[in-house]
Amino acid sequence: MVGLDLDGTLLTDRKEITPRTRRVLSRAIEEGVIVLVATGRPWMGVPEELREFPGMRYALTSNGARILDVQEGVILEEHLLPPDSAKKALRICGKYDTLQEIYFDGQGYAPADKMAKVERYHKNPNMWEYMRKTRIPVDDIFELLEREDRGLDKVQALFADMEEREAAWGELEREPDLELVGSLRYNIEINAAGVNKGTGLVNLGRLLGIKREEIMACGDGDNDTVMLREAGFGVAMGNAEEQVKEAADHITLTNEEEGVAEAIEKFVLRGGKGVC
Numbered sequence: 001m002v003g004l005d006l007d008g009t010l011l012t013d014r015k016e017i018t019p020r021t022r023r024v025l026s027r028a029i030e031e032g033v034i035v036l037v038a039t040g041r042p043w044m045g046v047p048e049e050l051r052e053f054p055g056m057r058y059a060l061t062s063n064g065a066r067i068l069d070v071q072e073g074v075i076l077e078e079h080l081l082p083p084d085s086a087k088k089a090l091r092i093c094g095k096y097d098t099l100q101e102i103y104f105d106g107q108g109y110a111p112a113d114k115m116a117k118v119e120r121y122h123k124n125p126n127m128w129e130y131m132r133k134t135r136i137p138v139d140d141i142f143e144l145l146e147r148e149d150r151g152l153d154k155v156q157a158l159f160a161d162m163e164e165r166e167a168a169w170g171e172l173e174r175e176p177d178l179e180l181v182g183s184l185r186y187n188i189e190i191n192a193a194g195v196n197k198g199t200g201l202v203n204l205g206r207l208l209g210i211k212r213e214e215i216m217a218c219g220d221g222d223n224d225t226v227m228l229r230e231a232g233f234g235v236a237m238g239n240a241e242e243q244v245k246e247a248a249d250h251i252t253l254t255n256e257e258e259g260v261a262e263a264i265e266k267f268v269l270r271g272g273k274g275v276c
Contacts, residue, residue, distance in 0.1 A: 001210045002028065002268060003038035003060060003201045003227065005219035006046070007183065009237055010037070010260050015126050017049060024261040028268055029055035034208065036060060038197050040183045040223050042153055043068060043106030045134045062103055062153035063181060063191050063223050064200030077203060080151025081192045085177045087145060089190045092171045093157035096164040102141050103153035109144055112137035121158035123186050155190040162186060181223035189223060197223060198230030216268060218252070218260050220244060235263045 004010045011017060028035050037050055038060040050056065057071045067077040081089075086102060093100055099114040099121035114121065115137045118128050138144050145152075159165035162185070169188060172180055179191040197217075205215050217224070217231035220240035228234025228247045236248035237259045245251055250267070253259035 001034040001036070001201075001205055001208070001215045002264060003036055003197070003215065003217040003231065004260060005197075005217075005221065005224050005227075006037055006039045006041060006050075008220035008239060008255050009218050009224070010050075010255070011047070012256055013126060015047070015130060017047070018258055018261070020258055021261045024264050024269070025053065026055070028264055031270060033268055034058065034210070036204075038201055038217065038219075038227060039063075040154075040181070040189055040197075040221075042103045042108050042134075045108060045130070058204060060197060060200045060204065061106060063179075063189060064195050064197050065153045065191055066106065067200055067204050068106075076207060077200065079192050079195045081154055081190065082151055082177070083145060083149055085175075085192065086152050086155050086190075087142070088175060089155045089157075089172060089178060090142065090145070092175075093155075093168055093188070096157075096168050097160040098157040098164075098168075100141060101135065101156045101158075102145060103155075104148060104150075106153065108135045108156075109138050109141055110135045111141055112139060120160050121186075124184070154195075156187060157190075158184075158187050181221075183221040183223040196226045198226035198228075201227055202230050216263070218263055220255065233267065235259075235267075 025035055036058040040063045043061045059068045059070055065079050069076050090100055101108050101110045118131050172178055177193050179193050179195050181189050202212055213232035215231045216233040217227045218235040219227055220237040225244050225247045234248040236245040236251045238254035252263040
């Protein structure tokens with residue numbers, strides 16, 4: 001099994017999948033390898049091309065809060081953030097200049113007034129259109145949270161000021177019911193305690209009868225560190241953060257150089273060295 005992060009890993013900086021990478025993914029699937037996205041994005045934030053990729057049956061989303069069997073349309077595993085914990089996280093982040101988001105059932109929601117100024121909060125211009133296309137703007141996310149009154153996939157806050165992010169992180173990490181990661185240098189993603197991509201990927205493998213040693217994971221950001229440690233073979237992208245590289249068994253090329261395709265060809269496909 002191969003679990004693939006999206007941003008900075010499988011996708012180029014322009015949020016695209018190259019023809020070579022598509023071919024390599026297809027070949028791996030044809031050879032019986034289970035290939036899936038393992039992302040912090042909600043399901044509706046996964047590019048349509050990947051949601052409908054032939055043979056890509058499973059998806060790990062929202063940092064492991066939801067694991068889906070896409071073919072059967074069922075949730076295999078779910079670890080949601082309780083509404084009271086979400087409210088606490090939103091109140092803390094709300095003290096700072098942030099664009100806050102909440103996620104229900106694989107769909108992200110964000111305040112309309114902050115979405116109109118997405119350029120202030122998302123430092124990567126390639127993410128602006130993605131946000132506009134995949135988030136549903138609402139007048140008040142607290143009101144939506146109160147109305148739904150149920151568990152969430154996760155909460156995210158995008159910060160205009162990095163010193164404020166550091167301060168918010170310090171407050172949030174004192175709360176034992178919250179799991180924090182920062183896949184971007186200017187965000188904080190908040191899940192229920194204990195939720196991470198690594199545990200999710202290994203649990204899916206166990207469900208499918210795949211040993212930990214038979215799982216390869218590729219990633220580049222803070223939310224990939226545990227996944228690379230937990231998988232039998234962790235691959236860091238050439239553009240990965242330093243702590244991600246330290247957690248990896250191998251460092252491949254960058255996402256702009258088709259590092260995922262390179263790693264799958266080298267370690268997974270017939271004729272390569274093999275993961276084990």
